[in-house]
Amino acid sequence: MEAFTTHTGRAVPLRRGNVDTDQIIPAHWLKKVTRDGFEDGLFEAWRKDPDFVLNRPERRGASVLVAGPDFGTGSSREHAVWALQNYGFKAVVSARFADIFRGNSLKNGLLTVVLPQETVDALWELTEADPDAEVTVDLVARQVRAEGITADFDLDENARWRLLEGLDDIGLTLRHEADVAAFEAGRPSFKPSTARI
Amino acid sequence: MGRTLAEKVWDDHVVRRAEGEPDLLYIDLHLLHEVTSPQAFDGLRKAGRPVRRLDLTIATEDHNTPTLDIDKPIADPVSRTQLETLRKNCAEFGVRLHPLGDVEQGVVHVVGPQLGLTQPGTTVVCGDSHTSTHGAFGALAFGIGTSQVEHVLATQTLPLAPFRTMAVTVDGELPEGVTAKDLILAVIARIGTGGGQGYVIEYRGTAVEKLSMEARMTVCNMSIEAGARAGMIAPDDTTFAYLKDRPHAPQGDDWDAAVDYWRTLRTDDDAVFDHEVVIDAAELSPFVTWGTNPGQGAPLSAAVPDPAAYPDPSDRLAAEKALEYMGLTAGQPLRDIRVDTVFVGSCTNGRIEDLRAAAAVLEGRRIADGIRMLVVPGSVRVSLQAVGEGLDKVFTAAGAEWRHAGCSMCLGMNPDQLAPGERSASTSNRNFEGRQGKGGRTHLVSPQVAAATAVLGHLASPADLPAPSGTAAASDVRTPLGA
Numbered sequence: 001m002e003a004f005t006t007h008t009g010r011a012v013p014l015r016r017g018n019v020d021t022d023q024i025i026p027a028h029w030l031k032k033v034t035r036d037g038f039e040d041g042l043f044e045a046w047r048k049d050p051d052f053v054l055n056r057p058e059r060r061g062a063s064v065l066v067a068g069p070d071f072g073t074g075s076s077r078e079h080a081v082w083a084l085q086n087y088g089f090k091a092v093v094s095a096r097f098a099d100i101f102r103g104n105s106l107k108n109g110l111l112t113v114v115l116p117q118e119t120v121d122a123l124w125e126l127t128e129a130d131p132d133a134e135v136t137v138d139l140v141a142r143q144v145r146a147e148g149i150t151a152d153f154d155l156d157e158n159a160r161w162r163l164l165e166g167l168d169d170i171g172l173t174l175r176h177e178a179d180v181a182a183f184e185a186g187r188p189s190f191k192p193s194t195a196r197i
Numbered sequence: 198m199g200r201t202l203a204e205k206v207w208d209d210h211v212v213r214r215a216e217g218e219p220d221l222l223y224i225d226l227h228l229l230h231e232v233t234s235p236q237a238f239d240g241l242r243k244a245g246r247p248v249r250r251l252d253l254t255i256a257t258e259d260h261n262t263p264t265l266d267i268d269k270p271i272a273d274p275v276s277r278t279q280l281e282t283l284r285k286n287c288a289e290f291g292v293r294l295h296p297l298g299d300v301e302q303g304v305v306h307v308v309g310p311q312l313g314l315t316q317p318g319t320t321v322v323c324g325d326s327h328t329s330t331h332g333a334f335g336a337l338a339f340g341i342g343t344s345q346v347e348h349v350l351a352t353q354t355l356p357l358a359p360f361r362t363m364a365v366t367v368d369g370e371l372p373e374g375v376t377a378k379d380l381i382l383a384v385i386a387r388i389g390t391g392g393g394q395g396y397v398i399e400y401r402g403t404a405v406e407k408l409s410m411e412a413r414m415t416v417c418n419m420s421i422e423a424g425a426r427a428g429m430i431a432p433d434d435t436t437f438a439y440l441k442d443r444p445h446a447p448q449g450d451d452w453d454a455a456v457d458y459w460r461t462l463r464t465d466d467d468a469v470f471d472h473e474v475v476i477d478a479a480e481l482s483p484f485v486t487w488g489t490n491p492g493q494g495a496p497l498s499a500a501v502p503d504p505a506a507y508p509d510p511s512d513r514l515a516a517e518k519a520l521e522y523m524g525l526t527a528g529q530p531l532r533d534i535r536v537d538t539v540f541v542g543s544c545t546n547g548r549i550e551d552l553r554a555a556a557a558v559l560e561g562r563r564i565a566d567g568i569r570m571l572v573v574p575g576s577v578r579v580s581l582q583a584v585g586e587g588l589d590k591v592f593t594a595a596g597a598e599w600r601h602a603g604c605s606m607c608l609g610m611n612p613d614q615l616a617p618g619e620r621s622a623s624t625s626n627r628n629f630e631g632r633q634g635k636g637g638r639t640h641l642v643s644p645q646v647a648a649a650t651a652v653l654g655h656l657a658s659p660a661d662l663p664a665p666s667g668t669a670a671a672s673d674v675r676t677p678l679g680a
């Protein structure tokens with residue numbers, strides 16, 4: 001997993017609440033057998049509308065999504081996180097996230113930032129008025145900054161440390177590789193092996 | 198204080214324990230199939246990580262495989278891609294794979310035990326909820342998600358939150374014609390589909406001790422339908438006899454050392470379970486489901502329940518919706534329910550004893566006109582053994598179709614499906630809406646009930662059958678206990 005310290009980029013204001021995972025990535029995309037290539041499925045239904053904010057040329061290359069409350073509700077599919085990342089988003093800002101989506105995002109290195117709705121409103125106004133406005137999401141200082149906006153956010157210490165270090169679950173376990181090797185050295189010889197006989 | 202069987206196996210696999218963190222558990226055996234592994238391999242590839250223990254990892258193809266014309270290319274593009282991806286991944290990472298056409302191919306939970314890989318006191322995982330099947334050997338076996346599959350591939354361990362323990366004690370003698378399937382369906386109806394949540398269930402008591410290994414697997418298989426994380430049965434001489442001389446069972450001195458260890462895997466007399474359920478075997482009878490979850494079941498002799506009789510409003514609503522989906526009316530005797538399709542197979546009831554039990558009922562009989570009956574062995578080995586015993590002939594003579602091994606009609610992922618509105622009696626484990634095909638209606642039953650239902654065209658047990666032409670009376674149709 002890529003480490004996240006601080007990120008600065010342009011934003012996409014998504015003025016919608018209750019964006020569920022089926023809207024983020026529709027079910028028929030779940031048949032894919034890889035973790036990438038989901039970018040075209042991201043918000044697939046809405047993107048059929050040429051006026052949808054993601055389709056506008058000035059939003060190309062934006063990497064911070066600023067969404068309405070209750071982002072990521074519905075089915076627990078991890079693909080929703082992959083789709084956002086595949087598209088190029090590094091962080092999502094919302095007043096409230098669904099729990100499972102939030103857990104999945106932090107495990108995969110997508111920073112989900114909870115800010116009060118007033119701050120979200122301010123970010124929407126700023127980035128709608130000026131598509132080139134840059135937003136900085138600083139995990140070291142736990143702060144979101146943009147022109148005229150400085151907002152602190154909370155993140156539990158363990159999740160923050162893992163993001164800063166770029167440690168996914170596997171990376172974390174591999175830090176205890178010596179314990180695993182020691183356990184293996186003590187396994188009895190009668191334990192089953194799948195090696196062909 | 199003493200420990201339960203599950204706690205003993207857990208303790209023997211703790212790699213690392215730290216305050217405020219889940220235990221890191223070592224995994225002895227990792228089973229793979231085509232549905233839940235592709236993204237896990239992809240994750241490894243992206244991170245440049247190898248499979249840590251190829252010698253503890255094995256893959257087979259089951260969910261998407263057809264059971265007819267297996268030498269022809271697979272028609273459905275999604276199924277084909279999943280199988281091809283598994284083959285490519287196993288070749289790239291060096292994982293042992295038994296693909297369609299291989300003699301060791303079959304449903305992953307049938308293959309592990311028959312190879313002797315599933316052993317007492319081991320930890321077994323697979324990206325599939327019915328991994329609980331392997332608990333029949335006294336293994337701690339549970340299903341995991343795709344990111345956990347990747348974790349096990351990379352580290353051979355899993356960080357796991359602790360579980361609670363439940364004892365389901367079944368004492369006494371199962372009545373004639375009552376099987377392991379009836380037992381577990383009755384258990385689920387009793388504790389509910391959420392009743393086992395967070396628990397590892399240990400099945401014990403004299404009735405459980407008398408079950409064969411096949412029957413024990415049927416019981417543990419459906420632990421997940423009670424919401425439990427796993428099901429277990431303490432290993433004993435029945436377990437050891439099943440394992441002896443299997444291809445991957447310990448040999449020579451290792452066998453003796455293993456059996457010495459395995460004999461210690463019993464719940465201590467002074468151990469305390471977090472929850473206990475007691476069932477009197479003598480009260481059990483053939484059991485079938487009428488609804489759309491495995492807890493909605495009743496004795497075959499009963500009638501479709503009246504939703505209004507449920508005190509709990511959410512149960513009442515669930516029953517109402519189930520009856521609507523199933524096209525049934527309250528008060529209708531279960532024996533009156535006519536079916537179109539009968540399925541014998543799956544990791545619940547696709548082993549040799551199950552096929553023998555169904556064949557014993559069909560011997561000398563014909564299935565009713567208009568009934569489609571599929572008999573699908575759980576693995577190629579089971580298939581070969583059944584053919585060796587002439588069971589395939591019994592099935593085809595009765596008018597049933599004898600198919601190639603796989604998950605088949607257990608789930609609508611391969612060509613064997615119910616059409617909308619079609620009704621089946623099925624020996625599988627899930628009767629959810631659309632599980633066997635969109636709009637399909639499923640009644641979960643034992644192999645014996647499945648066979649009798651095929652003969653009469655409506656839900657029935659062998660005791661309901663007239664004597665087969667030219668043989669003794671119906672009461673002489675002996676069905677092996679617990680098969």
Ligand code: SF4
Pocket residue numbers: 259260304305306325327543544545603604607608625626
């Ligand atoms: S037989 Fe059914 S329950 Fe068993 S692994 Fe296959 S699909 Fe799952």
